[in-house]
Amino acid sequence: MKQFTTADPGAHQQWVTHPRGERPEILHHWMSSDQTEPIIRFRGAAICSSESSPLLHHRIFLEFAEGGSLWSLMEARRALKRPIPEDFVWIVLMNLVEACIRMEEVGVVHLDINPHNVLLSTNHDRQGGHWLDVYRPVLADFGKTHPFGEALGPHDTGKLGFTSPEQFEAAIGISNKSNDKVHVYGIGFTIWCMIRNLGSGLEQSLDSNPPRAVFISPQGTNINPAPPAFSPDPRITVRNDVDLNSSKYSEGLEYLIQQCLIYDPAQRITLEQLGERVGTRIFERGMDQSARPADEFALMDTFDEMFVNADDAIEA
Template sequence: MAAGFAPPKLDEFILTERLGSGTYATVYKAYRKKNSREVVAIKCVHKKSLNKASVENLLTEIEILKAIRHPHIVELKDFQWDNENIYLIMEFCAGGDLSRFIRSRRMLPEHVGRRFLQQLASALLFLHERNISHLDLKPQNILLSSPDRPHLKLADFGFAQYMSPWDEKHVLRGSPLYMAPEMVCHNQYDARVDLWSVGVILYEALFGRPPFASKSFAELEDKIRSDKRIELPPGARVSRDCKDLLLRLLERDPLHRIMFEEFFTHPFVDLDHMPSAESLEKATSLVLEAVKKDQAGDHSTALSFYCKSLEYFVPALHYETDARRKEALRSKVNQYISRAEELKALVASDNKANFERAKSARDLLKELSKDKPRLLAALEMASAALLMEEEGKEYADALDLYQQSLGELLLMLAGEPQGRRRDLLHEEIKTLMSRAEYLKAHLKMKESQTEAASMDRYQLADSVKSSKYFM
């Protein structure tokens, strides 16, 4: 339907402003005429504009949306038709689309991008369990529920297909900028194309432009067909987990790309800590354990439980909508953070004595391991990690070294015969595991504090700018 045409008329609805239009459909904001005055979005498909492929796409969209209900997938409430049009009556999303949201902010803070990614991953997990692939994932097809507290809603299933893991297609679908290389190159492809698209969307959210931003389709096609490995923009400041996920999603070869199961369990996606109605309950259960251990004088275990509880308290803050309850919860969280900091100081003091006790045993173990270069190398790696921790340098790097050395030492332990060296090796592994767990707790607490603080700053900025962004 051309711009300027009056919206069509439906008995039950009043169609108002046009929200957007595509190849064969126009979407309007509408109100239900009955008492509820419910606001909906109505996709009007002009029958004369439909070719065979368009009909198939529309039928697929209706079939899929009728069968699914998920908090992060746009709901199809009903569909109707008359002599001229087919009408899809959809859930209305007042926050516009993700593309507009990113453009209005230029780029998103990592913690905001991560929350949106969790919501998208939640929707994709739901679809994946039903063998459904979207095949046209892009920011324009991701809607936001509201301007002030946006929740992501996956939309536009016109290209979606029921695809078993072994299905392979070679039909060109989707939008080139977000399309996997195997699709652009007209090779066979499978459901993994959606994972590539997720990587492009996350990249654009964090850096303000997609990895293959181009001035022409020819330039875009050359970039996609290139064998050059995807790299993050110079000076990009993102966490290790975020970088790891981005590069594994944006792997050109689908055989080497991250698999769905790995994606859903990746530490940056971390669906277990996604804000939900259960977040506060999980946080409260963990903090009660922390208080018990704290009262019993078990500082290290108490610190661990406090840190684990913060991993759920921060999502609970995101989820809470009532301003008064949110402020009370924030006050409690600050108390727990303060106590965790006090415990961290106490544990650090205990560590100094533990370092000295463990050092003599480690030196003896090294002396007994001169005939085993691989074991000696793993012990040297552990010593380097301990030195980094003692000096308070790069805890994330120290944790990496602990984990690498533990991987080697556990293999050594499995093949070590009974004797003095095995006993010392066993004790050394226990010590290093304890250090690694402590550093994990420290880094998680730091991450939770940073996210809580940046969430405050981001929401304050939003309250000032929201009227500008969502006119």
């Protein structure tokens, strides 16, 4: 297990100020204190200044994730022209739900969930104390967090291309609050990018005149009823998922992700509902972790590690 220090050239440096004014290393420590949670591990912090700013900054050091990012895996599978195995998609989904539940327990919402910020780590143990001999997806990059239930501002979009409808609306002056529905959309869209192998997200820009954004939202398909009508801002385009009917994944997975992507947060499922449905599906697929040994989750038969660049391993 690699411990980062200020002298380590491989350590990722992250500059953040938490919106509630707390020191950022405290936020990271809170969220990774329970060693069973799928959260990137906090390794330490230093206070420093720079020539460009007289203010002191907190430099945060996080664990090394040997498997790279989820985006790296998607690129590897694209090179192999093979889809990501559905069992692993469910594992990513389960771990993201658990990570977001943990964040809400400490009163914050992650505003930047995307394939670049989900890392594949071997430093995380399973329930029962057994170390995983395969990658576990963990959530990273807490530079964009927001107090739960408070109003979103114009700079709370996260990475454009992956931001939620309510975040983009807040950026163009439409009032919205952060809550579990932001988490649900972020989780759902990350999984949607996995199963569509779309690492760049959707077209979203605040620099254009006027700002423009595209979102995927179910509008009535063969597996999903249309949600109630809505009228988004004319600067926002909401389109159906044209690849849904040719999907290589199960109807149950596709239906659940469509429920996460509903544009109107009032009609979107809650994080609690998502967690319940994921747990049910994992049990139905015979994937409950208590019933199967860790090596059955190995990706070695379907994922060649040589395609992951170690330099991409920490995007947190």
